[in-house]
Amino acid sequence: MGELRYIVCSAWPYVNNVPHLGTMIGSLLSGDVYYRYLKLRGEEALYVSGSDEHGSPIEVEARKRGIHPKVLTDAMHSYVSELIKKWEIDFSNYTRTHNQTHIEFVREFMKKLYERGYLEKKKEILPFCPKDKIFLADRFVEGKCPYCGYEKARGDQCDNCGRLLHPTELINPRCVFCGSTPIYKETENYFFKMQLVRDELLKWLKNNNELEDNVRNYSLNWVEAGLRERSITRDISWGVPSPLPGTENKTIYVWFDALLGYISAVKEFLEKNGRKDEFDSWWKNPEVKTAYFIGKDNIPFHAIIFPAMLIASGEGYQLPWRISATEYLLFQEEKFSKSRGIGVWADEALEILPADYWRFALVRMRPESKDTSFSWPEFFRIINTELNDDIGNLVHRVLSFTWTRYDGKLPSSASLNNELK
Ligand SMILES: [Zn+2]
Ligand SMILES: [Zn+2]
Known part of the structure; x- marks a missing residue:
């Protein structure tokens, strides 16, 4: 044993809320169990994650409270970090997306894609609130899902059917801040031309025998149906500032930023421990295996978009080895919902029983092949x-x-x- 090395990656919790039991078992706790198993076997491994803190949901919440987004995420990051310790989740590095190593890494990565011809500037028509005078990117706009009819679909994704959406697809759209009906205005954003790496992506999806069936089949269907370019800059202020020409007031779309955290968190860990020179021997080394623990709603990001970004960079970063995507954990047959008071959150759980009980019970209930309900x-x-x-x-x-x-x-x-x- 001990010949191989592993980077274990847990999906980054989005810190507009405390993680609930489903988030714990879907990513943070599952990754921890696997990491501990590797260590027991004597393997060399790193376990990384962090607080995903950019993007429109945080900005929406901060605006509602009348504070700067960073004030909100400083508080949430330290709260969630403490909780993770109390749950005895043994990260090598639990960091955050608003740290300098990450911000610089993401900007350099994006410049690399630009230089290699994978990014393209395009005009697009987006909803614009005439009252707030801002573009309603992503979650700044809500409306009815054109696929399933869910009334509170967001501009980037429907929480009910999981489809990724473009804000112009919403039926009866409204501004989340003031409820106004948006008008449509032209803006310019950069797009990532994922379709250029289609062949390499298909080859990896078909040939990586370690991918689980649910991950492979979902992704193959998507890629074979045709890849579209995806916009990666945003007219919002809270995020990593875009380094591209003509995007002075724009930030990088949050998914592009957060996915790169798996790499920057390892970089930051090595830098902090005086092991900076080892970076390539981790992320660019074919002998190092990367294992991801995510919920099923995250499959498109980890099995399509992230590998496409890695391929496009031409930097030799290792493509995912295993992606373990859990089904949903429901709470007494319903979806977890903070607003409706359905579920138990990671902090409340520890007021009821110590972490060991939760760790054992959640791993035992882990929704591996179908949605499972906590009771x-x-x-x-x-x-x-x-x-x-x-x-x-x-x-x-x-x-x-x-x-x-x-x-x-x-x-x-x-x-x-x-x-x-
Ligand atoms: Zn829907
Ligand atoms: Zn408005």
């Missing part, structure tokens, strides 16, 4: 019957037996073998 009776059955009775009794009996028969010292396996004979 209190099942939670207490797992704790009482499986953890306390089965495992607890086994450990207790082994320890007390060792105490009474072997003076509290574990006998060597050789002497035990003799006794068994």
Whole structure:
């Protein structure tokens, strides 16, 4: 053992809220279990993630509270970081997207794509609020989903059916700040021409035997149906400033920024530990395996867009080795919803029971092949019957037996073998 090296990556929690139980098991806790397993086997591994703090939802929340987005995310980042420690999630580096290493890395990465001809400036028509006098990018606009009819679909994605949307597709759009009906105005944004790496992407999707079926099939369908260029700059102020010509007041779209955090978090970790020179031997080394833990709504970003970005950079970054995408954890048959008070959040959970119980029960309930619903009776059955009775009794009996028969010292396996004979 110990010949291979691993980078374990958990999806970055978006810190407009405290993570709920579904986020914990979908990414942070699952990655932690895998990372601990690798360490037990004696493998060399790093485990990285961080607070995803840019983009329109944070800006919406900050505007509502009348504060700067950074004031909001400073507080949320330190709160979530503390919670992660209390849940005993053992990151090598849990960082944030508004740190200098990350910001510089993302800007350089984007310039590289631009120089290599993968970015294109295009005019587009976007909703504009006549009252607030801003473009209504992404979550600044809500309306009815054209695919499933959900009334509160956002300008970038429908939370109900999971489809990625363009704001002009929304039926009856409205500004989330003032409720006004937007007008449509022309703006210019940069687009990432993902279709240029289609062949390499297909080759990787088909040939990487470690990809799980749900990830591969979903992604193949998407890529084979035709890749569209995706806009990667935004008319919003909270984010990584775009380094491209003619984009002085624009920021980089949050998904482009956050995905690169897997790389910049390793870079930052190595820099902080005086191991800067090792960077290429991690991210650009074919012997290093990268494993991602995400929820299924994140498949397009991790199995299509991120690999496309890595290929387009021409920098030799390793494409994903494994992507473990969980189905949804429901709460008593319903979706977690802070506004409707449905669910348990990572901080509330620890007020009820210590982290060990939650860690065990959530891993036991992990929604691997279909959506799974959390229920209190099942939670207490797992704790009482499986953890306390089965495992607890086994450990207790082994320890007390060792105490009474072997003076509290574990006998060597050789002497035990003799006794068994
Ligand atoms: Zn929908
Ligand atoms: Zn408005």
